Amino acid sequence: MTTVEKIKGIEDEMARTQKNKNTSFHLGQLKAKLAKLRRELISDSSSGGGGGGVGFDVARTGVATIGFVGFPSVGKSTLLSKLTGTHSEAAAYEFTTLTTVPGIIKYKGAKLQMLDLPGIIEGAKDGKGRGKQVIAVARSVNLLFLVLDVNKPLQHKRIIEYELEGVGIRINKEPPNIVITKKERGGINITNTVPLTHLDNDEIKAVMAEYKINSANIAFRCDATVDDLIDAIEAKSRRYIPAIYVLNKIDSFSVEELDLLYKIPNAIPISSGQGWNLDDLLQMMWDKLKLVRVYTKPKGKLPDFSEPVVLRNDRCSVEDFCNSIHKSLVSDFRNALVFGQSVKHQPQVVGLSHDLQDEDVITILKK
Ligand SMILES: Nc1nc2c(ncn2[C@@H]2O[C@H](COP(=O)(O)OP(=O)(O)OP(=O)(O)O)[C@@H](O)[C@H]2O)c(=O)[nH]1
Ligand SMILES: [K+]
Numbered sequence: 001m002t003t004v005e006k007i008k009g010i011e012d013e014m015a016r017t018q019k020n021k022n023t024s025f026h027l028g029q030l031k032a033k034l035a036k037l038r039r040e041l042i043s044d045s046s047s048g049g050g051g052g053g054v055g056f057d058v059a060r061t062g063v064a065t066i067g068f069v070g071f072p073s074v075g076k077s078t079l080l081s082k083l084t085g086t087h088s089e090a091a092a093y094e095f096t097t098l099t100t101v102p103g104i105i106k107y108k109g110a111k112l113q114m115l116d117l118p119g120i121i122e123g124a125k126d127g128k129g130r131g132k133q134v135i136a137v138a139r140s141v142n143l144l145f146l147v148l149d150v151n152k153p154l155q156h157k158r159i160i161e162y163e164l165e166g167v168g169i170r171i172n173k174e175p176p177n178i179v180i181t182k183k184e185r186g187g188i189n190i191t192n193t194v195p196l197t198h199l200d201n202d203e204i205k206a207v208m209a210e211y212k213i214n215s216a217n218i219a220f221r222c223d224a225t226v227d228d229l230i231d232a233i234e235a236k237s238r239r240y241i242p243a244i245y246v247l248n249k250i251d252s253f254s255v256e257e258l259d260l261l262y263k264i265p266n267a268i269p270i271s272s273g274q275g276w277n278l279d280d281l282l283q284m285m286w287d288k289l290k291l292v293r294v295y296t297k298p299k300g301k302l303p304d305f306s307e308p309v310v311l312r313n314d315r316c317s318v319e320d321f322c323n324s325i326h327k328s329l330v331s332d333f334r335n336a337l338v339f340g341q342s343v344k345h346q347p348q349v350v351g352l353s354h355d356l357q358d359e360d361v362i363t364i365l366k367k
């Protein structure tokens with residue numbers, strides 16, 4: 001049996017099993033088995049076995065990368081061409097785009113890479129179409145544009161979410177606050193700071209047994225589900241990626257129905273064909289990326305507000321700032337003077353490990 005067939009078998013069994021007190025151990029076990037099999041599929045596609053593909057992933061440039069994912073012919077390529085000026089073939093037939101097409105956009109001083117990808121369909125994660133390669137790229141981006149055609153059923157949204165979840169991508173979600181500390185002996189010890197309303201002991205035991213973890217402290221600091229527990233165990237293979245639902249083709253949609261679309265969280269209606277509402281899309285992109293713009297102020301001079309150094313918020317220390325200017329800067333570094341939100345005193349003397357915030361002004365003092 002192939003991994004995909006085994007996954008199908010477990011999914012079928014789960015669908016047949018009613019959730020109640022007597023089945024929770026069994027269901028927990030099935031979910032853990034499923035998560036392990038899906039991880040095998042992910043590592044297959046990143047190591048080249050059926051995924052990856054020559055020339056499919058592209059060299060990364062810019063401070064962050066945004067990937068376009070959606071069903072065929074929803075208008076991904078039209079959007080890339082509009083936003084970046086890079087031509088990506090668009091046509092009325094499905095699967096026009098067959099590989100990754102990168103483009104670059106400069107926004108608020110930040111150079112950002114956008115990746116137009118082939119369309120995906122139901123079953124993508126299990127190898128349908130170019131789904132595996134698309135998903136391998138999707139796992140590596142900093143923000144996803146999940147492009148939907150407003151004229152197509154909203155069910156497409158569910159299918160795409162399901163496909164991405166199946167490969168360990170978690171959309172617009174924080175990692176569950178569960179700390180698992182493995183021990184040599186002593187069994188499973190559970191503590192919780194909030195009541196656990198979704199999980200019972202049988203489920204926890206089943207999952208830990210399936211992962212062959214016999215002794216561990218598990219500290220729940222959120223009202224976790226069994227899926228959250230599995231995500232915590234599988235933390236290394238999970239990707240927490242912000243996403244925007246780009247509801248495209250509103251030019252061919254009745255205005256009365258538009259109100260409904262505004263109710264979907266993290267969504268924005270646009271027309272890539274007509275170029276409608278793209279400014280709002282870019283502003284939303286900016287808010288989601290949470291980039292950090294830092295202005296340099298040479299000693300004794302005014303700050304240069306024309307060209308910020310842009311950092312990602314997971315890499316925004318003074319050291320990251322130095323490295324993005326020049327490799328040698330760190331070795332000459334004595335300390336830095338910072339003005340702005342990241343410091344209490346204006347200015348404040350800081351070292352390499354200090355984390356900067358958006359719109360800070362910095363002066364580097366050399367040895
Ligand atoms: N009415 C309307 N049509 C659009 C819009 N955006 C794209 N289209 C049309 O939709 C069709 C598909 O557009 P593409 O940009 O090729 O879509 P895609 O998502 O890249 O498609 P694949 O690469 O095949 O997955 C083309 O005929 C476009 O002209 C839009 O905003 N409004
Ligand atoms: K198309």
Ligand SMILES: [Mg+2]
Pocket residue numbers: 076077078089090096097116117118119
């Ligand atoms: Mg395309």
